[in-house]
Amino acid sequence: MSEQETLMGIANRRQGPALPSLDEAALLASAARAIEAWELDAKGFSLVSHSENIVFRVDTVGGQSFVLRFHRPGYHTLEELHGEFQWTAALNRSGIGAPVPRYTRNEEAFVCLDLTELSQTRFVSLVEWVEGTAMATLIEEEPSRSDLVKYFHRTGQTAARIHNQSAAWSVPPGFARHSFDADGLVGREPFWGPFWQQSKLTAAERRQIIFARDQIYRVLTDYGKHRETYSLIHADLHPGNLIVTDDHLHIIDFDDCGFGWHLYELAVAISYYQDSPYYDAIQEAIVAGYRTERRLSDQDVDLIPLFVLIRSMVSLGWIEQRPELDSSHKLPVLIERSCVQSRALFGSC
Numbered sequence: 001m002s003e004q005e006t007l008m009g010i011a012n013r014r015q016g017p018a019l020p021s022l023d024e025a026a027l028l029a030s031a032a033r034a035i036e037a038w039e040l041d042a043k044g045f046s047l048v049s050h051s052e053n054i055v056f057r058v059d060t061v062g063g064q065s066f067v068l069r070f071h072r073p074g075y076h077t078l079e080e081l082h083g084e085f086q087w088t089a090a091l092n093r094s095g096i097g098a099p100v101p102r103y104t105r106n107e108e109a110f111v112c113l114d115l116t117e118l119s120q121t122r123f124v125s126l127v128e129w130v131e132g133t134a135m136a137t138l139i140e141e142e143p144s145r146s147d148l149v150k151y152f153h154r155t156g157q158t159a160a161r162i163h164n165q166s167a168a169w170s171v172p173p174g175f176a177r178h179s180f181d182a183d184g185l186v187g188r189e190p191f192w193g194p195f196w197q198q199s200k201l202t203a204a205e206r207r208q209i210i211f212a213r214d215q216i217y218r219v220l221t222d223y224g225k226h227r228e229t230y231s232l233i234h235a236d237l238h239p240g241n242l243i244v245t246d247d248h249l250h251i252i253d254f255d256d257c258g259f260g261w262h263l264y265e266l267a268v269a270i271s272y273y274q275d276s277p278y279y280d281a282i283q284e285a286i287v288a289g290y291r292t293e294r295r296l297s298d299q300d301v302d303l304i305p306l307f308v309l310i311r312s313m314v315s316l317g318w319i320e321q322r323p324e325l326d327s328s329h330k331l332p333v334l335i336e337r338s339c340v341q342s343r344a345l346f347g348s349c
Helices: 005-014 021-037 078-093 135-141 145-168 182-186 203-223 262-271 279-291 304-320 328-346
Strands: 042-050 054-060 065-070 111-115 120-128 230-233 242-245 248-251 258-261
Touching (some): 145 230, 145 279, 182 258
Antiparallel strands (some): 042 054, 230 258
């Protein structure tokens, strides 16, 4: 959920072409219609992102601001959407800054809205806006080695605190959320789609990726889903989803959160920075930060490159399933990384 105004630049890089003004006007009209379910005196709406989710900032007469999200149809069931809010509420109770929902006048977390301009029906939710600066923006402004080490050390600490909470949390009855386990990541029907069927792969690349998928499945199955290493994770904890306000850190975009390996959490956070000349220092920093809050063995650390590879591979499926977002420019790098890294780990097929 790239909902924060400070993340507009990041959201624009992730989404497709800009909306025509007529479409934007229609969407803003839909936002004004949707907000009627909440007891708010709204005075202004601005479109923040039109990507998987359609996201608006809502400003009120009283000076409050909120994030209004039109959820991507078909990605989550209503039960799974409730699961996201159940977990973020638990994280907030434990002192970890996460989105705070605002309920409708009927005490509902989600409303169902017909979007005639898109010929869709979507669930809509509202959470409190948090002012601050995305950590990714701070990194872009201060890309030195020392600053990167500082930011990723803090990211590691945050990940460990999330995992401390989730590993100890007893999920409530009826809780539903997807799983990024062996089947969810690299099984026959992975959550983000069959990445080995990516249309831009050559025959040789496809063979290599299928070979790697099979090896990875065996490694993950042997690794197991123990509470020390596997629980609810954010699953998209990169610096674009960390909002910094003075000494406080707030986490946004729990759209992908689900059950998964803690190492996948760390791999997602650093995978965006693989081209940085300080990538090794970034990995060392996130591990060091994590270890200040939670145990992480050397054997686990040795598996981080495997999970970085997994992130590249599953992203091929994510892009293939979302052609409307026009992310095809990312494919050459993702394909090359998937092939090169899998050969380094497993050899050639």
